[in-house]
Amino acid sequence: MVESIVIILQSHVLRLNHQQNPAPNSNDDNNSSSNTNTSKLSMDCINIKFDEDINFHILRHWSLYDSIYHTHEMIIAFKLWSSRGLSQLKEFLADLGIPKREYEQNYRDMNIKYKSTIKKQILDKRLHDKYHYATNTIILPTFLLSSGFSLKLSPQDIVYSIMSTLQTLPSTSSSTSMMIDLTARFSLSLSCLNYNLLTDYLDGIKLEKAYTHKIHYLIETLLQSDKNLSFDNTVPFILLRFDQNMFNSSTTGDHTTSCGFFTHPYQAYVFARKALQILIAYTSSSTNIVKKKKSKHLQRLPLILIAPYSLTNAGQELVEIVVGVPSLNSIMMNSFSTLFEAADRRCGNVAKFVFFDHSVLLLQEQHQQKFIDALMFVLAK
Secondary structure, eight states: OHHHHHHHHHHHHTTTTTTOOOOOOOSSHHHHHHHHHHHHOTTTTTEEEEEEOOOOTGGSSHHHHHHHHOOHHHHHHHTTTTTTHHHHHHHHHHTTTHHHHHHHHGGGSSSSHHHHHHHHHHHHHHHHHHOOHHHHHHEEEEEEEEEETTBBBBHHHHHHHHHHHHTTTOOTHHHHHHHOOOOHHHHHHTTTOOOOOHHHHHHHHHHHHHHHHHHHHHHHHHHSSTTEEEOOOSSSSSSEEEGGGGSSSSSOOHHHHHSSSOOSSSHHHHHHHHHHHHHHHHHTTOOOOOHHHHHHHHOOOOOEEEEEEOOOTTOOOOOEEEEEETTTTSSSSSOHHHHHHHHHHHSSSBBOOOSSTTTTEEEEGGGGGHHHHHHHHHHHO
16 A cells, blocks of 8 residues: 555656756757757756665755654664663664764765665664664655755655744744744744745754654653652542743743744644653663563553643743643544543633644643643543
């Protein structure tokens, strides 16, 4: 099924390439030789080709080390929250035959002899068996766009740039509610698709890096301390809460401190899903027997994330974003839309369903506990 889809996409996308059209009246031998020369395409012509690309996070805009370090699947495979995991990552890069000076510099500037062998080395069964990573998530069938010696573009990187641009409130905004002007952000995101406006695309990549760093900071904080996390045998879900102080930290980047972090439902949902996966991987890999037992219990539980939606000033009521994600063992669709609506009716319609997906809602801080109690009642029915 997947192969047939790839073939259909390949034939559709490749027709966008410039074609070498032979010149008319090519019967004469002299004309044919001259026409061969004139029909050659310029190096600056846009070329789209199908390839199996290395699916490390925004690889073309980072070093190889940083890209692997921030790739979600590799974080779990190598257990990169631990010092042992970081040592394994360096050992893996050494097994790939890449010197430290090469994997720590920008991927685009790496020596071509190392770049050309990475894919083959990653698919090596010996390395796969040693480090237990999934090659089907690392090697991804995709399309690459290039023009001369300029930057190659991949669909994955463009999506990251667009989504980061969409979910970011401009630092120049004077809005006190910190609501995103989606119309303005949509126009700016649309320009990320314009090959002649690479500046907007690259600005989106910078935002994506800022979000990725923030995700790392929050998950590290979560793993180091249980104060933001609550679950036990009496509660039918994992409750993850973040307070506003975490978003005023000096460790965050300029983009995330100026505009907040969970200002868009997509960002909040993606973070909640990643946090649940890493939390379960962390507890299951622990040598602590109690944590290992917790892991089996956690796999059956959904997760609810509560975090500040906006950075408010003193005296203002804090608005929080609430996100529900199903358990990892669940094969059903996310049912939190229905559950949240039922819980909201029970506690007097205190929530605001302002997003298309009702598994994400807004709630004033003062109503948080009332809503959680109502949700527990609904789940217990």
